[in-house]
Amino acid sequence: MSDTERTGGRHLDGGRPLAAYADPLYVVCPRCGSRATVMTRPDLPELRYYAELRFRPRRLTCGDCALTREWTAERRGNALIGVRLGGPDDPFFGLPLWLQTPCRGKVLWAYNERHLDAVEAHVAATLRERGSGPAMSMVACLPAWVKAAGNRDDVLRAVEHLRAQHADPHHRPSAAYGHETPRRTADLYAGPPY
Known part of the structure; x- marks a missing residue:
């Protein structure tokens, strides 16, 4: 069963942690401002646990x-x-997502x-159910306002905006302006993870 099963207005949280969505990460390129990708190196052995990411x-x-x-x-x-996952910045290089x-x-x-699909499936559902997975799934850790x-x-309109933004690899997200230089990883995580 997939982590997001949606039939009509139902969403079943399969318990996948945020780490399950952490490869790849799309970031703002620090040199040209276009969309860049952060991925695990392809020459590594197969992943055993999401936490390894x-x-x-x-x-x-x-x-x-x-x-x-x-990195x-x-x-x-x-x-x-x-690294500690979470927040609007990439935890590996400190770049804006x-x-x-x-x-x-x-x-x-x-x-x-x-990751966007999973957030959308949960937000769009009128009946949200928890599976038998871990208590700290990505969905369980979403902030209350989401x-x-x-x-x-409003959140679903924002999701559609993000889909359109992803379709154009040259249109820098407005939310990413204001911190063009990479931040120190330790500075990124003073607050809650989302």
């Missing part, structure tokens, strides 16, 4: 200006220090189309 080496690539950068997890002794837009005085963001029935129409 927080530690796996990443590659930033921009198809427009040919920018390429590498590897910091080591402290024998331990790898992974491509899929973000103002909504209800906040910022609605998504890592990629699958899940509020009174905000449904």
